[in-house]
Amino acid sequence: MDRRMALKNMALSFGFAVSGATIISLFNSCSDEKPTLTSEFFKASDMYNIAQLVDFILPKTATVGAKDLNIAHFVDKMCQHVLDDQQQKEMRLGVAEFSKKFLKITGNSTTEGTQQDYELMLSTYFNVSKDQEKAVFEMLDSDYNTLSNAIKPDYHLYTFMTTVRELSLLGYYTSQTIMELDLGA
Amino acid sequence: MNKAYDAIVIGTGVSGGWAAKELCEHGLKTLVLERGRMVNHGEYPTATKDSWDFEFRGKPSADANAKQHKQSRTGFVTQETTAHWFVNDLEHPYNETKRFDWIRGYHVGGRSLTWGRQALRMSDLDFEANKLEGIGVDWPIRYKDIEPWYTKVEQFIGVCGENLGLPHLPDSHLSPAMPLNEVEKDFRDQISKHYKNRYLTMGRFANLTGDTHHTGRANCAYRNRCMRGCPLGGYFSSNSSTLPAAERTGNMTLRPHSIVSEIVYDDTSKRATGVKIIDAQTHETLEFSAKIIFCCASTVGTTSILLQSKSKRFPNGLGNDSGELGHNLMDHHFRVGATGTTTKFKEVPYTNNRPASFHIPRFRNLKDTEPQPNFLRGYSFQGSASRTDWRRAIKELSYGEALKDELLKPGPWRIGMTGFGECLPYHENKMTLDDTKKDQWGLPTVTFDAEFKENELEMRKDMQQEAIKMLELAGFEDVKGFDTALYLGHAIHEMGTARMGHDPKTSVLNKYNQIHAVPNVYVTDGACMTSSGNQNPSLTYMALTARAVDHAVKQLKQNLL
Ligand SMILES: Cc1cc2nc3c(=O)[nH]c(=O)nc-3n(C[C@H](O)[C@H](O)[C@H](O)COP(=O)(O)OP(=O)(O)OC[C@H]3O[C@@H](n4cnc5c(N)ncnc54)[C@H](O)[C@@H]3O)c2cc1C
Numbered sequence: 001m002d003r004r005m006a007l008k009n010m011a012l013s014f015g016f017a018v019s020g021a022t023i024i025s026l027f028n029s030c031s032d033e034k035p036t037l038t039s040e041f042f043k044a045s046d047m048y049n050i051a052q053l054v055d056f057i058l059p060k061t062a063t064v065g066a067k068d069l070n071i072a073h074f075v076d077k078m079c080q081h082v083l084d085d086q087q088q089k090e091m092r093l094g095v096a097e098f099s100k101k102f103l104k105i106t107g108n109s110t111t112e113g114t115q116q117d118y119e120l121m122l123s124t125y126f127n128v129s130k131d132q133e134k135a136v137f138e139m140l141d142s143d144y145n146t147l148s149n150a151i152k153p154d155y156h157l158y159t160f161m162t163t164v165r166e167l168s169l170l171g172y173y174t175s176q177t178i179m180e181l182d183l184g185a
Numbered sequence: 186m187n188k189a190y191d192a193i194v195i196g197t198g199v200s201g202g203w204a205a206k207e208l209c210e211h212g213l214k215t216l217v218l219e220r221g222r223m224v225n226h227g228e229y230p231t232a233t234k235d236s237w238d239f240e241f242r243g244k245p246s247a248d249a250n251a252k253q254h255k256q257s258r259t260g261f262v263t264q265e266t267t268a269h270w271f272v273n274d275l276e277h278p279y280n281e282t283k284r285f286d287w288i289r290g291y292h293v294g295g296r297s298l299t300w301g302r303q304a305l306r307m308s309d310l311d312f313e314a315n316k317l318e319g320i321g322v323d324w325p326i327r328y329k330d331i332e333p334w335y336t337k338v339e340q341f342i343g344v345c346g347e348n349l350g351l352p353h354l355p356d357s358h359l360s361p362a363m364p365l366n367e368v369e370k371d372f373r374d375q376i377s378k379h380y381k382n383r384y385l386t387m388g389r390f391a392n393l394t395g396d397t398h399h400t401g402r403a404n405c406a407y408r409n410r411c412m413r414g415c416p417l418g419g420y421f422s423s424n425s426s427t428l429p430a431a432e433r434t435g436n437m438t439l440r441p442h443s444i445v446s447e448i449v450y451d452d453t454s455k456r457a458t459g460v461k462i463i464d465a466q467t468h469e470t471l472e473f474s475a476k477i478i479f480c481c482a483s484t485v486g487t488t489s490i491l492l493q494s495k496s497k498r499f500p501n502g503l504g505n506d507s508g509e510l511g512h513n514l515m516d517h518h519f520r521v522g523a524t525g526t527t528t529k530f531k532e533v534p535y536t537n538n539r540p541a542s543f544h545i546p547r548f549r550n551l552k553d554t555e556p557q558p559n560f561l562r563g564y565s566f567q568g569s570a571s572r573t574d575w576r577r578a579i580k581e582l583s584y585g586e587a588l589k590d591e592l593l594k595p596g597p598w599r600i601g602m603t604g605f606g607e608c609l610p611y612h613e614n615k616m617t618l619d620d621t622k623k624d625q626w627g628l629p630t631v632t633f634d635a636e637f638k639e640n641e642l643e644m645r646k647d648m649q650q651e652a653i654k655m656l657e658l659a660g661f662e663d664v665k666g667f668d669t670a671l672y673l674g675h676a677i678h679e680m681g682t683a684r685m686g687h688d689p690k691t692s693v694l695n696k697y698n699q700i701h702a703v704p705n706v707y708v709t710d711g712a713c714m715t716s717s718g719n720q721n722p723s724l725t726y727m728a729l730t731a732r733a734v735d736h737a738v739k740q741l742k743q744n745l746l
């Protein structure tokens with residue numbers, strides 16, 4: 001990644017508060033295969049998995065991708081400061097459930113997972129019919145206490161995955177880089 | 186310090202700003218008391234920020250939400266962009282026998298900074314309704330009494346829109362309307378085709394268009410960020426308009442951080458002599474005297490002050506001979522209507538920065554329509570059509586290149602509209618003070634006990650049904666009705682707790698907004714409303730305020746106060 005560009009974006013997504021520590025970790029991340037991003041809410045190992053997910057949700061094409069804009073960091077910050085206690089609890093259960101399913105489906109742990117493994121996870125849970133998609137959001141909108149125990153793991157998994165997805169879209173489409181794109185629209 | 190003034194105005198919001206301007210322009214030395222902090226025009230901290238300048242992209246943090254747990258019930262005012270204009274609920278608690286959303290800001294300008302700027306006149310259909318139907322008490326005024334004052338207010342604040350010549354939505358003094366977009370124009374044409382007495386028009390908004398000069402203000406530049414405060418003065422607020430006008434006279438003393446706790450009454454002269462305040466910062470108590478007092482602290486604020494002002498003559502609150510003070514609390518009911526989409530009009534150029542919405546004036550229970558079997562009075566609709574943005578994909582599981590590129594383009598058009606329905610005055614809908622629960626200044630806290638009743642609920646059924654029907658007739662797809670949040674206060678149009686009337690036995694104020702038994706105290710904010718109409722009410726508060734000042738000044742000249 002272009003370091004100057006990355007720094008600039010870092011400064012943007014954090015407003016004014018760019019601490020020395022975050023800048024240094026960012027430099028490190030450029031040389032690392034697996035970026036070790038400092039995080040507030042998620043464990044460092046989970047940050048790796050979020051970075052992968054975000055990158056598949058909004059990949060780099062002719063326009064920048066989520067990775068270029070440090071969206072994983074944004075997701076982490078939002079989870080730490082914007083989600084309430086209950087939502088945070090659900091996110092923690094969700095990320096744990098994600099790791100569990102990841103191992104089951106790919107045979108690898110999330111930190112060892114390859115790009116193909118992540119792609120497989122996403123297509124397993126996101127690449128579904130419109131009806132299934134509707135059912136997922138109905139489940140997420142329903143009262144947790146009325147859900148059967150068999151469904152609860154799915155509830156946590158989808159809470160995590162859809163929250164990461166939604167926060168990624170928010171962070172990406174309201175960023176200066178994207179808002180100032182001249183798309184001729 | 187404890188100087189005497191000609192006049193005191195309590196509050197600097199929509200109505201207080203008008204009282205201050207009018208009193209000062211008539212040459213009265215006027216003390217304007219505001220409980221909150223100073224906000225000079227232009228001191229709008231978020232006005233020029235972009236989405237990415239907000240740490241959480243506009244969303245309130247969990248900590249911020251906890252401090253505004255009641256304000257956040259609106260779902261929008263506590264966003265990072267505007268949260269500083271609304272109170273901290275932990276510092277300003279109130280009690281709810283029944284849920285009441287008391288949405289407010291304590292600072293110079295009050296809610297004039299954050300209001301939606303929709304400015305509609307009431308008509309005789311509204312002023313005569315209580316009398317004709319035997320509901321509540323009769324308004325002591327009719328449209329002809331307020332008409333010139335509406336015009337005066339509109340000329341000064343600047344209202345844009347379109348006149349339709351409808352008796353129930355009187356023509357106003359308007360500058361050119363903001364444009365409807367193509368989808369809205371099509372909807373307008375469809376409505377005219379299908380209905381005899383329904384019209385879609387651009388809403389009337391207190392945003393400057395046209396070529397009239399307004400001192401210190403510029404025309405609206407279509408940024409749609411009005412709620413943050415407009416550095417251009419493109420919309421009407423006390424801060425951009427009335428307070429600078431009052432200031433220019435040299436007659437105004439504005440004192441922020443001044444919580445009025447009581448109006449002082451003198452039984453010998455049978456007049457109020459002044460007010461007591463608590464300095465919000467030092468907690469010091471001070472007293473100021475004046476010949477006349479204008480209560481403009483907003484409906485609930487003013488009513489609290491009057492209820493707190495107890496004396497031997499008025500053991501239940503100043504001017505409360507009728508026992509109606511605090512009762513007949515009303516608000517509009519809204520968030521009921523419908524949405525729809527269309528795949529047409531994809532090619533028309535589009536921007537979404539217009540700070541205004543369309544309006545469908547009331548069409549139920551008019552003089553010449555069949556009476557509705559299930560409810561009295563009526564409602565209007567406000568809405569808009571716009572192209573959806575990336576948020577259209579929130580409730581999807583899509584991902585990857587196709588999603589990313591798709592969301593860089595504007596999505597299909599979506600239209601939505603909500604009704605604003607009239608609420609009848611019910612004596613039992615009330616606010617009271619709880620002396621056992623005091624705030625940090627030792628003042629009693631407000632308790633709300635009010636609910637919408639059958640007339641409003643029946644009206645809502647019709648509102649949703651008609652919204653769906655109109656959108657379907659107009660050819661929109663995926664039309665869905667909605668009906669949410671049926672709580673008083675939610676429409677932020679609370680009113681009625683010190684109503685005007687002919688009879689001191691059944692009302693608090695007379696036809697000039699004077700307290701019947703204490704004529705040098707005027708109440709001109711929403712507390713004075715005898716019925717609610719369905720129109721957003723602030724224009725009426727402003728017109729009544731200007732009219733009351735005119736009356737007060739004449740009375741003073743004749744030594745009658
Ligand atoms: C988001 C939003 C959208 C709205 N949209 C519209 C709309 O489109 N059209 C419309 O007509 N209306 C709208 N309203 C309602 C409108 O804002 C109010 O009707 C209007 O502001 C009421 O004016 P007011 O002067 O009575 O009270 P406010 O504007 O609330 O001002 C009252 C002032 O009094 C001060 N005060 C209170 N108590 C005391 C005390 N004890 N001592 C000293 N000062 C005190 C307060 O701090 C405040 O500054 C909207 C409101 C909001 C919040």
Ligand code: SF4
Pocket residue numbers: 392404405406407408409410411412414415416417418419420540
């Ligand atoms: S839309 Fe107009 S009035 Fe509102 S903030 Fe922008 S320029 Fe000012």
